[in-house]
Amino acid sequence: MTKVLINETLVDEQDAKVSYNDRGYVFGDGIYEYIRVYDRSVFTAQEHFERLLRSAKEIGLDLKYSVEGFTELIQELLAANDVINGGVYIQVTRGTAPRDHAFPTPAVEANIMAFTKSYDRPYKSLEEGINAVTTEDVRWLRCDIKSLNLLGNVLAKEYAAKYNAQEAIQHRGDVVTEGSSSNVYAIKDGVIYTHPVNNYILNGITRMVIKTIAEDKEIPFKEETFSLDFLKNADEIIVSSTSIEVMPVVKLNGESVGNGEVGPITKSLQEGFNRYIDVHS
Ligand SMILES: Cc1ncc(COP(=O)(O)O)c(C=O)c1O
Incomplete structure (x- = not known):
């Protein structure tokens, strides 16, 4: 039982x-x-x-x-x-x-x-990537607290589901914040960009691990805000969380991200994450 x-x-x-x-x-x-x-x-x-x-x-x-x-x-x-x-x-x-x-x-x-x-790790989507859509971030201003109040997140995820996407990437006005249940990274010209840790996002544990891996691998990791347009023109996009780990986004609002394949920096972070699990489990 x-x-x-x-x-x-x-x-x-x-x-x-x-x-x-x-x-x-x-x-x-x-x-x-x-x-x-x-x-x-x-x-x-x-x-x-x-x-x-x-x-x-x-x-x-x-x-x-x-x-x-x-x-x-x-x-x-x-x-x-x-x-x-x-x-x-x-x-x-x-x-x-x-x-x-x-x-x-x-x-x-x-x-x-x-x-x-x-359950097992999401091997198939980690290899193939997922679809995401963008939506306005209508949540409260203390997203750093992992509160039970998830209505904004629920509505964002439901919006994604309606468009056959697995995640909704939220933005406040032009600034990309985070996913409905994940942190978001835009990779451009070999640099990883992600929203700084403040009240607008949850300080993800997976995000901390990714930061450590990026530093180990000497991949520049910039905690800076970026725009919706920057996200749309990224070479690679990742969303991360405890359950989806280092998840590639290969389609955003129905358009291919970069060349539509899982990119080299994403793969490198995934490899680092697998090793991190091995060492820390
Ligand atoms: C809104 C939000 N941001 C980020 C994350 C990622 O956090 P973690 O990596 O600690 O799971 C989550 C996880 O549930 C989340 O709900």
Whole structure:
């Protein structure tokens, strides 16, 4: 029987229930992480839990767990579900209290929920690339917080699905920010460009790994904003996340990116990413 973590208890999937007054359910008042598992090893766990704690701090949510505490809870869940390759989703809400926008006083215990998924890496799309479309970024101004409020992201992804694309690349006016669930890179003349880390994007863990790989390989990595036109004229485009890794975009708004094939810098970063997984799993 598949187990789900509810607070500190592993419960059978069908018994994993939360109150209708859970603030995550009512307000989206909470935060989350999604972490990858390769060969039973939790990939970049430290970085993910540090980001979870940062998100908690940014929304004024007091957590009694440390990085180590979370890691232990998650390891237990992964072992119970015998996950070899896959991922673990973990969310924390501000707890259960009668509906009122302001924080409950006195504060209530946070609610923690985590579940696992078993699946392989997306080998086919990593090799062939995916289609993306562009769309206006209508989200709030704290995209650095990995908040449960994902309506803007959901609508962007749905827009992509409508046009048979796998990702929507968002832009605020002319400035390209990030994908609906990924970071975005435009590669031009051997240089990787990506939006700087600030409140307009999530500081992706995969982005940090890609930055390290690019530096190791001495591929220039510029954290600078770029325009929609620059993206459209890029030689290569990548989107990255925990689940899609270093994913090439070969079509943007129905037009080929560069020569329409997965480019050399993308391949080099993918090779570096495979090695990084080997070393760090
Ligand atoms: C909006 C957004 N940006 C970027 C990312 C990539 O982050 P990471 O590499 O940590 O998965 C995600 C991942 O879910 C995301 O939702």
